[in-house]
Amino acid sequence: MHIAAQHVAGHVSFDFNVQRVARLPWTDIAQQLDQRGHALLPALLNREECAALAALYRRAELFRSRVLMARHGFGRGEYQYFSYPLPAPVQDLRASFYPHLAPLANRWHALMNLPARFPDSHPEFIRRCHAAGQLRPTPLLLEYRADDYNCLHQDLYGEQVFPLQIAILLSQPGEDFEGGEFVLSEQRPRMQSRAEVLPLQRGDAVIFAVSQRPVNGSRGSYRVNLRHGVSRVRSGLRHTLGVIFHDAL
Numbered sequence: 001m002h003i004a005a006q007h008v009a010g011h012v013s014f015d016f017n018v019q020r021v022a023r024l025p026w027t028d029i030a031q032q033l034d035q036r037g038h039a040l041l042p043a044l045l046n047r048e049e050c051a052a053l054a055a056l057y058r059r060a061e062l063f064r065s066r067v068l069m070a071r072h073g074f075g076r077g078e079y080q081y082f083s084y085p086l087p088a089p090v091q092d093l094r095a096s097f098y099p100h101l102a103p104l105a106n107r108w109h110a111l112m113n114l115p116a117r118f119p120d121s122h123p124e125f126i127r128r129c130h131a132a133g134q135l136r137p138t139p140l141l142l143e144y145r146a147d148d149y150n151c152l153h154q155d156l157y158g159e160q161v162f163p164l165q166i167a168i169l170l171s172q173p174g175e176d177f178e179g180g181e182f183v184l185s186e187q188r189p190r191m192q193s194r195a196e197v198l199p200l201q202r203g204d205a206v207i208f209a210v211s212q213r214p215v216n217g218s219r220g221s222y223r224v225n226l227r228h229g230v231s232r233v234r235s236g237l238r239h240t241l242g243v244i245f246h247d248a249l
């Protein structure tokens, strides 16, 4: 599982040591996720790794589809979904984070009275997605330029939903781009929506709830509805890697 290997992402080769996922402070991360519905992982990737991943955006042959957000009312800017086989670092990120998140996902589902439970390994969960007709890979690279933004949304692609996902900022705020903040909104029952802006730096990752999370109330847990998006990029170029664990119809 925890393999340290030399990987080739396109023509750029870099060492993505999956051990760093195992070494993350998982107790603290789970606590942040329980309390706030998101957890920040500072400096998950270094500058060179971010540059190598962002450069994949130009390699059209690595992707199954390209979405121009304005055409669909999703915002402005574009993204591309990777094809299978995923580039090794993307595949490794997806497979190595999943086992740490599955127990939390199961606990959240129990608290929210949702019937689905998640297997320990990502290949097993992917088999379930594929059996449900969700065959298409969802990891994606996003690219934003001046005036681009990403409307608040939920990345749901079928009945099979893994309740947590990861986004990694690949560009440096204040250097590569201005504006373009990662935003989360939370809708509690019978209350107005609450927004949170996450101060991500290049290489930082955020783990966050895809659509719902449990919140402790006086009479047990209740479900809170979440969305995420990106505020307007004021200048420059911003890239993100998104890792979603379920596949798409």
Ligand SMILES: O=C(O)CCC(=O)C(=O)O
Residues within 6 Å of the ligand: 142, 150, 155, 166, 167, 182, 228, 229, 230, 239, 240, 241, 242, 243
């Ligand atoms: O560009 C971002 O920071 C958000 C990307 C996103 O919507 C996702 O990873 O699902």
Ligand SMILES: [Fe+2]
Residues within 6 Å of the ligand: 153, 154, 155, 228, 242
């Ligand atoms: Fe998203």
